[in-house]
Amino acid sequence: MTILIKDIKLNGKETTIQIDNNIISKINPKNPDKSDRILNGKGKAVIPSLLNNHTHAAMSLLRGYADDFPLQKWLSEYIWPMEKKLKAKDVYWGARLACLEMVKTGTTCFNDMYFFPQETARAAIDAGIRAVVSEVFFDPLETGEKLSNSLKKSIKELKKMDELITPAIGPHAIYTLSNESLAWLAEFSKKEGLLMHFHLSETKKEVDECIEKNGKRPVELLDELGFFSKHSINAHCVWLDEKEIKILAKRKSRAVYCPTSNQKLSVGKAMPFKKLSHAGVIVSLGTDGNASNNSLDLFEEMKSAVLLQKFSSNNPMEMTAIDAFKLCTLNAAESIGLNAGLIEEGKLADLCIVDLKNVKIVPGHDLVSDLVYSADGSCIETVICNGKIVMLNRKVEGEEEIIEKARKQAFDLVQR
Ligand SMILES: [Zn+2]
Incomplete structure (x- = not known):
């Protein structure tokens, strides 16, 4: 599985990121390989998850x-x-x-x-x-x-x-x-x-x-x-x-x-x-x-x-x-001892796409400052782990069921 994230900001510069299987394989490739999936990164930034x-x-x-x-x-x-x-x-x-x-x-x-x-x-x-x-x-x-x-x-x-x-x-x-x-x-x-x-x-x-x-x-x-x-x-x-x-x-x-x-x-x-x-x-x-x-x-x-x-x-x-x-x-x-925590070629493809239009991080003078002092998790739009998309545009598969079942289990436990 190959994923291309196009036109996304990495350290302030727009670039393309290629993910092959579970690895960040190329950053800013001249001729990206044919990909199974393309994500549009315009107006967004990429950070390690x-x-x-x-x-x-x-x-x-x-x-x-x-x-x-x-x-x-x-x-x-x-x-x-x-x-x-x-x-x-x-x-x-x-x-x-x-x-x-x-x-x-x-x-x-x-x-x-x-x-x-x-x-x-x-x-x-x-x-x-x-x-x-x-x-x-x-x-x-x-x-x-x-x-x-x-x-x-x-x-x-x-x-x-x-x-x-x-x-x-x-x-x-x-x-x-x-x-x-x-x-x-x-x-x-x-x-x-x-x-x-x-x-x-x-x-x-x-x-x-x-x-x-x-x-x-x-x-x-x-x-x-x-x-x-x-x-x-x-x-x-x-x-x-x-x-x-x-x-x-x-x-x-x-x-x-x-x-x-x-x-x-x-x-x-x-x-x-x-x-x-x-x-x-x-x-x-x-x-x-x-x-x-x-x-x-x-x-x-x-x-x-x-x-x-x-x-x-x-x-x-x-x-x-x-x-x-x-x-x-x-x-x-x-x-x-995990080969992650950085957006670099050869690192595990564990990363987040940040929505730079989220009101909490506008205008955007310094992304790291914004992420630490003003962001919360709602600024994250898409999440990839081990080369697989686990959240896309803030939607996680099956989330309503998880919330329902966890709530039921919690009350069952305290009343047991
Ligand atoms: Zn503890």
């Missing part, structure tokens, strides 16, 4: 269900009791709803941690977008050969499902897993060459409790357990000191900034973005789940990301629009 590096897609069913509580109370009294009742069907329809929202706001890849990861994978495949899926682990966890064999089996099955799916390992957090379980899961993920998705130092409470129990801060403790590598993707990373930042950089571990979730759950501080970046840690962006955000629109998240950094540092240069845009394109792709 966005990547959401920390979410729990199926939590979309709980959007607006329990807002305005502190993290521990929110988890233990509202979210965990609901998650105990979860069925595979809830996860599928919750994730379908999330995928629909992501596609409609220009996101074509998400890094997920949740129960029934095969259902999240199925939802992503049905939506035509990429997902890194990890089963979430809490204690009590019986580590050993039995767990190793069952994990190997489920990872093999996930890998077989579709090239859009990347299996990973998802230890929940330091306060829900013993040191032994954390060390075992890290060792397993290293041996199997899998990404490991984790919640790290989100609140001060979690850091204080770790010091009290182990006599050291979380990153120091985890490093002694052999936890960090370039495969470890750590969401939040709010309460880090200088020494911990150095350890993460040394181990080439990744950090994911979740500004809206952090503000909503009042974690008390902003991630030390500049210090992490200067130390060489790749930072990307995540929305967290819809129960703690309550949106998966990465355009809103970019604005939140920049504003929180500027406000908390009292420095308008602390994070720029370009920094924010990279967080959910190039940096995010690099974090998970």
Whole structure:
């Protein structure tokens, strides 16, 4: 399948983009090959589609269900009791709803941690977008050969499902897993060459409790357990000191900034973005789940990301629009080892067409500024993932049915 996008703006200049199968094969070709499909790009711009590096897609069913509580109370009294009742069907329809929202706001890849990861994978495949899926682990966890064999089996099955799916390992957090379980899961993920998705130092409470129990801060403790590598993707990373930042950089571990979730759950501080970046840690962006955000629109998240950094540092240069845009394109792709996040020949054909006539981004002095500070997902007109059109002129196939079924499933879950 060949797609030609004609007369579209790329970095301010009109060009033609040729997509062959799942790759951006030519930019501005003199003699474009015969194409199966031509898209008219006049009055539009092309950007890489966005990547959401920390979410729990199926939590979309709980959007607006329990807002305005502190993290521990929110988890233990509202979210965990609901998650105990979860069925595979809830996860599928919750994730379908999330995928629909992501596609409609220009996101074509998400890094997920949740129960029934095969259902999240199925939802992503049905939506035509990429997902890194990890089963979430809490204690009590019986580590050993039995767990190793069952994990190997489920990872093999996930890998077989579709090239859009990347299996990973998802230890929940330091306060829900013993040191032994954390060390075992890290060792397993290293041996199997899998990404490991984790919640790290989100609140001060979690850091204080770790010091009290182990006599050291979380990153120091985890490093002694052999936890960090370039495969470890750590969401939040709010309460880090200088020494911990150095350890993460040394181990080439990744950090994911979740500004809206952090503000909503009042974690008390902003991630030390500049210090992490200067130390060489790749930072990307995540929305967290819809129960703690309550949106998966990465355009809103970019604005939140920049504003929180500027406000908390009292420095308008602390994070720029370009920094924010990279967080959910190039940096995010690099974090998970995906050949995407840029419009360049040879990159995966994961891209968005932006409607430059959308009132939110007129007159159009600077596209990146407009995308970060004034756009929202409604400025995205068409979305392509892996060389296939997943949204055309803001229409997604089957969206009415997805909305209907997800709503029904959400009320079924909370009334169960
Ligand atoms: Zn999370």
